[in-house]
Amino acid sequence: MGFVLSSTILRKFAMALSGLFLMLFLLQHFAINITSVFSETIFNQFSHFMGTNAIVQFVLQPILIFGVIFHFVMGFILDIQNRSARGTRYAVYKGSANASWVSRNMLISGGTVLAFLALHFYDFWVPEMNYKYIEFLPENPDRYYEELVHKFEDLTRVILYVISFVFLALHLSHGFSSAFQSMGFNNKYTPVVKSLGKVYSIGIPAGFAFIAIFHFLNH
Amino acid sequence: MKLTLKIWRQENATAKGSMQTYSLKGVSTDMSFLEMMDVLNEQLMEQGIDPVAFDHDCREGICGSCSMFINGEAHGPDRLVTTCQLHMRKFKDGDTIHIEPFRAKPFPVIKDLVVDRTAFDRIQHAGGFVSVNTSGNTQDANATPIEKADADKAFDAATCIGCGACVASCKNASAMLFVSAKVSQYALLPQGQVEATDRVLNMVKQMDEEGFGNCTNTGACEVECPKGISLENIARMNREYLSANMKG
Numbered sequence: 001m002g003f004v005l006s007s008t009i010l011r012k013f014a015m016a017l018s019g020l021f022l023m024l025f026l027l028q029h030f031a032i033n034i035t036s037v038f039s040e041t042i043f044n045q046f047s048h049f050m051g052t053n054a055i056v057q058f059v060l061q062p063i064l065i066f067g068v069i070f071h072f073v074m075g076f077i078l079d080i081q082n083r084s085a086r087g088t089r090y091a092v093y094k095g096s097a098n099a100s101w102v103s104r105n106m107l108i109s110g111g112t113v114l115a116f117l118a119l120h121f122y123d124f125w126v127p128e129m130n131y132k133y134i135e136f137l138p139e140n141p142d143r144y145y146e147e148l149v150h151k152f153e154d155l156t157r158v159i160l161y162v163i164s165f166v167f168l169a170l171h172l173s174h175g176f177s178s179a180f181q182s183m184g185f186n187n188k189y190t191p192v193v194k195s196l197g198k199v200y201s202i203g204i205p206a207g208f209a210f211i212a213i214f215h216f217l218n219h
Numbered sequence: 220m221k222l223t224l225k226i227w228r229q230e231n232a233t234a235k236g237s238m239q240t241y242s243l244k245g246v247s248t249d250m251s252f253l254e255m256m257d258v259l260n261e262q263l264m265e266q267g268i269d270p271v272a273f274d275h276d277c278r279e280g281i282c283g284s285c286s287m288f289i290n291g292e293a294h295g296p297d298r299l300v301t302t303c304q305l306h307m308r309k310f311k312d313g314d315t316i317h318i319e320p321f322r323a324k325p326f327p328v329i330k331d332l333v334v335d336r337t338a339f340d341r342i343q344h345a346g347g348f349v350s351v352n353t354s355g356n357t358q359d360a361n362a363t364p365i366e367k368a369d370a371d372k373a374f375d376a377a378t379c380i381g382c383g384a385c386v387a388s389c390k391n392a393s394a395m396l397f398v399s400a401k402v403s404q405y406a407l408l409p410q411g412q413v414e415a416t417d418r419v420l421n422m423v424k425q426m427d428e429e430g431f432g433n434c435t436n437t438g439a440c441e442v443e444c445p446k447g448i449s450l451e452n453i454a455r456m457n458r459e460y461l462s463a464n465m466k467g
Contacts, residue, residue, distance in 0.1 A: 008395070008433045009423055009460045078433045082391035085432030087324035091225070091238050092317040094291030095390060098442035104390055106435065178436040184461060186454030 011078060016182035018071040019175050023200070025064055030204050033148075033211050040145045047144035051128065072114055079107050102174045109171035116164035123151050152215035161212045165205040172201035220246040220307065223315040224259065226271055229328050232335075236328065238317070248308040252295060253278060253285060255307055272331040278303040280445060283380030286387070287332055288319040293384035293443045301382060301445045321387035325394075325429040338429040339381050339397060345425035346418035347401040349410050360410065369407045376403035378446040385440035385448075391432030396440040398426050399456035400448045406459050416463040423460055 005011060032050065036043040050056050095104050102109065124147070131137050152158055176197030180186070185193065222243045229236025243259050250258070253275050260270035276282040285302035289295035295305045310316060320328050325338040351357055365373075379400035386394050402419050405411025411418070434453060441450045 006427075007423060007460075008393070008427055008431070009457055010464075011433055012435075013457065013461060078435070082393075082432040082435070085324055085392040085430055086322060086390075087392075088322055088328075090288060090291065090319055090322055091227075092291040092319070093390075095439070097292050097296070098388060098439040099390070099437035103435065103437040174436070181436050181450065181454050182434075182457060184454045184458030186451045 005077070011074065012182040015071065015074055015078070016179035018067050018074070019179045021067050022071060023172070023176065023179075025067070026204055027200075030207050034207060036145060036148055037211060037214050043148070044142050044144050048139075048141040051132070051144070052139060068117065072110065075107065075110055100174070102170045103178070106171060106174060109167045112164060112167035113171055116161070116168070119160065119164075123157075149215050149219055152212050153219045155216065158212050158216045162209045165209040165212075168208075169201050169205035172205070173197065176201055220248065220310065220312040220314075222246055222255075222310065222313075225315060225317045226331070227319045227328075228271070228331055229320075230330065232327060232329055236331075238319075246307055248306070250307045251278070251303055252287070252289070252305040252307065253303045272329075272333050274333050275303060280304045281380060283382035286321045286334060286336070286383055288321055288387055290317050293321065293387040294382075294445055298442070299445055299447055301380075301384075304445070321383050323383075323386045323392035323431065325392075325431055326383060326386065334383075336381070336383050338431075339383065339394070341429065342394070342398055342422055342425045343381075343401060346414065346421040347405075349405060349414060351410075363409050365408060372451075373404050373407035376400045376407070376448065376452055379404075379444075379448050380446060382445060384443050384445060386431065388439045388443035389432065389434070390437060390439065391435055393434045393440070394426050394429070394431040395434040395453050395456065396444060396448055396450070398422050399452035402456045402459055403452040406455060415459065416466055419456065419459040419463050423456075 032043070032046045035046060127147070132139075152161075177190075177194045180190070180193050224241045224243055225238045226241065227236055228239045241259060241263070243255070243262065246255050246258065253273075256271060256273060263270050274284040274286055276284040278285075280301045280303060283301065285294075287294065287302045289302065289305070294300060294302045295309065297305050297309055318332065320326075320332045320334045321336075326334040326336055329335050377400070379397060381397060383397070385396035386392050389396075402422060405418060406415060436450070436453075438450060441448065
């Protein structure tokens with residue numbers, strides 16, 4: 001950790017790496033969740049596998065949690081350092097003249113996603129941990145779909161989720177291509193990376209929003 | 220044109236500064252921004268007021284001295300120009316213009332609009348050079364063939380005048396565009412390969428020690444750079460740095 005924090009370039013490299021890892025996880029998360037729209041059985045099978053597989057539970061899940069915490073903690077550390085590097089603030093600073101709102105406000109979009117994660121963990125992860133590792137209830141492979149649908153019966157929760165997905169889209173729209181730049185990737189293929197970033201940053205959050213709205217309307 | 224100027228006044232490095240307001244009449248649209256400042260200073264001296272201190276030298280966009288933050292942008296609202304190349308035709312009669320020094324902790328204000336940018340010199344001293352034996356046996360640089368594409372990119376990077384607009388514009392006060400331009404201009408040439416590892420490690424280390432912020436890829440530096448230095452250079456520096464770290 002100390003080695004990573006020692007240099008501006010290593011810090012941004014670490015942010016990029018953790019960001020790409022989280023984007024990969026989001027893709028996997030979406031791929032499983034979207035099955036709930038067309039098949040209760042497939043969704044339950046995937047969820048049962050993810051919820052009971054030892055590698056997923058005791059290797060991948062801790063890595064994921066570490067990745068999430070690292071990305072957010074590092075984000076806040078970088079922001080504190082950056083504010084300090086400015087020193088005296090400008091009386092007039094026209095940030096919109098040379099950079100997008102999204103790129104200048106990753107802390108706002110990221111902070112909103114963090115708040116959403118707290119709600120999301122409260123909704124799904126905490127009950128899941130409680131079910132399996134505190135109350136030690138017998139595993140029921142068919143419970144996952146019902147648990148998911150039940151959460152999206154509440155309109156307020158669906159609205160909160162959709163708003164969060166908008167901020168997630170904003171965060172990803174800068175984060176995707178920015179991660180590649182931080183890792184030293186800027187060449188003739190950069191326009192392709194940027195286009196992929198646009199597809200990913202709109203497609204994945206829109207897909208998650210669709211799942212939430214679909215189950216709300218379908219219950 | 221008649222203008223209202225709000226200018227940062229600070230007596231010395233330790234004094235507390237503030238924005239002061241001045242009215243200026245008779246400004247021609249053909250004047251450069253610095254000529255307008257000259258007119259203001261003449262008016263101030265006639266009134267017995269200390270003239271506004273500002274850096275300037277070549278007044279043709281080469282020296283990189285004229286560091287002013289005008290209406291919220293480094294070198295003002297025009298693109299690919301320094302403050303001395305900015306003309307008053309970019310403003311309208313009756314405008315209020317805010318003029319501040321470049322702001323960054325590593326660029327402390329010396330007086331009014333003059334800032335100490337020797338942090339850039341120290342970064343340059345840390346590795347922004349090639350060591351050449353000048354004992355009389357020096358090989359002619361033209362004897363080493365270099366691909367046109369590489370030569371062009373190296374030259375583009377070398378056009379950085381070290382004005383500090385990248386630092387001033389970046390919301391994080393990051394100096395990565397400047398440092399990456401200096402790293403790139405040698406990284407692309409065979410003459411720069413011998414010291415490549417030490418160069419990037421030492422220059423980045425010095426940059427960090429000076430207290431510049433982290434790059435978050437907003438791209439503001441590239442937009443405000445008077446020489447159009449590309450973000451591609453930052454990506455190249457990142458590659459060079461990561462590769463140098465792996466070599467140890």
